[in-house]
Amino acid sequence: MTHFSNLKPKKVLFIATRQIGDVLVTTPLISKARELWPDAEFHFLGYKGKLEMLKGNPDIAQVIETSDRPGFGEYLSLFNRLFQRYDLAFVTQPSDRAYLYGLVSAFHRVGVLGGHPQGKQSKVVDKSNRQNAWKKFICMHTVDVDYFSQHVIAEKLRLLEVFFRNPLELFSKPIKVTPPIGEALTPVIAGELTQPYIVIHPGPLTAYKRWPLAYWQKIITYLAKRGFQVVLSASPAKQDLQLNHDIFSLLEDNIRKQVINTAGKLSIPQAGSLLRAASLYIGVDTSITHLAAACNTPTITLFGATPPTNFGPWPNGFIGDQPYQLRSRSQTVGNITILQGPGECVPCRKAGCLDRADSYSECLDLLEPTQVIDAIEKVLGQH
Structure with a gap:
């Protein structure tokens, strides 16, 4: 006591x-x-x-x-x-x-x-x-x-x-996460933004939180055909820059023209400015996803091994101590949609299926792009 x-x-x-x-x-x-x-x-x-x-x-x-x-x-x-x-x-x-x-x-x-x-x-x-x-x-x-x-x-x-x-x-009162104050984007990046855009952050800190490259390719292609610019974001870490480079190289030329790769070029406060003006954010279980949520940007996040009940991005202004269910293929609270892959073992809180940092996660491999597209359509229909 x-x-x-x-x-x-x-x-x-x-x-x-x-x-x-x-x-x-x-x-x-x-x-x-x-x-x-x-x-x-x-x-x-x-x-x-x-x-x-x-x-x-x-x-x-x-x-x-x-x-x-x-x-x-x-x-x-x-x-x-x-x-x-x-x-x-x-x-x-x-x-x-x-x-x-x-x-x-x-x-x-x-x-x-x-x-x-x-x-x-x-x-x-x-x-x-x-x-x-x-x-x-x-x-x-x-x-x-x-x-x-x-x-x-x-x-x-x-x-x-x-x-x-x-x-x-x-x-008993609304609980808010305070993001950093914004910082102006570099003129080069700001100049490239010419139409409504969606920010995608595919790189987590560890491999077992990754979603397959070919799935990102499908989502980016779909968004570009829907008339959006896609802004690829990443930390300056080597593996994140490589990941975004690999995704970029999978895209067809006409789609690539609508993608801006800001990988490693933004400070956290600049990332905040980018996110505040975005139509939507899509990312994995990583810190920038929490930042998107804190900036009140409509956020779709893909969760594998991590329990959303512990580390799901907080829906700003939520009243209470637990916004989420432990397991649900799709759940939306406020501006946040969390998608989880299938399987009785989800979420296991291990480091992927092999329980080590460089492991794969079957639950993320089985989280189909169609599930993400359905969520995108739902969010865009509301805003």
């Missing part, structure tokens, strides 16, 4: 040492904390290159960057910079390092605890319990991860439960 706390922190640190998508999903927590403590100063600690999602965020006074693998010297200077400077730290990731930063920096802490690995032997569970014991000990309140039935945004918001007499209040 968590006891209500009257703490009124003057300086607060939010810690999210992971990917850009993990940074974006902390923004509802930050907004809700701002309602609680209108005069507090908020800082944010995260990895270099992963904090563009916070650009222009009105609640964050200072962003502190660290390497994802700091050397001893960097640790030392970071610890000096953080040491007991804060009244409260929000540890939004269950990693040991994130907790260590929380311990060093603040007098009080609340944190997310990692769940037990699915179906593992009792030895692994015991180890997980031991790892969590010290984290619980140093926190005034903790929230357990639940990868199948708790949405990641609800998980972060529950870190505030201890500061509410009635924690249900956390989910």
Whole structure:
């Protein structure tokens, strides 16, 4: 049982040492904390290159960057910079390092605890319990991860439960994700946009979240014939640039003329500007999909192994703690449509069928382009 706390922190640190998508999903927590403590100063600690999602965020006074693998010297200077400077730290990731930063920096802490690995032997569970014991000990309140039935945004918001007499209040008003402020597109890209366009982002962080190349070719061809320009987006990562190049090379010449490949050329705030003016966004389970949702763009996303109940893009303004069902071939909430492939095993939360980063995912291979086209027609018919 968590006891209500009257703490009124003057300086607060939010810690999210992971990917850009993990940074974006902390923004509802930050907004809700701002309602609680209108005069507090908020800082944010995260990895270099992963904090563009916070650009222009009105609640964050200072962003502190660290390497994802700091050397001893960097640790030392970071610890000096953080040491007991804060009244409260929000540890939004269950990693040991994130907790260590929380311990060093603040007098009080609340944190997310990692769940037990699915179906593992009792030895692994015991180890997980031991790892969590010290984290619980140093926190005034903790929230357990639940990868199948708790949405990641609800998980972060529950870190505030201890500061509410009635924690249900956390989910009684519309909950919004705050995207970064926009940044002007380069004149070259802006000049190429001559008609209504649809943004497609085919490249996930890991191979097991990919949809087959030939399927993207069919979707792009279909959209071009419908009179849309198609803007291909990608991170600057080599495998993403290659993926978009491969898709581009499959297209017929007349279709290619209607496709703009912005791969690796846009900053996150520029991607936000591109998405805000798009007729539709189609992508896989990746951070740019969450950004599209946050920009209120009609969004279609293809989910395989990942449970949408945990990491589906948040429908902006949703009231409640769970927008989605665990398994549904197609579900639409607000501006978001989530499509899942067939199979009783969906979603498994493994790294694809082989449970490793470079695996295939049969559920995505069996998610037919016709299912995506039906969803496109439905969304375009409404807007």
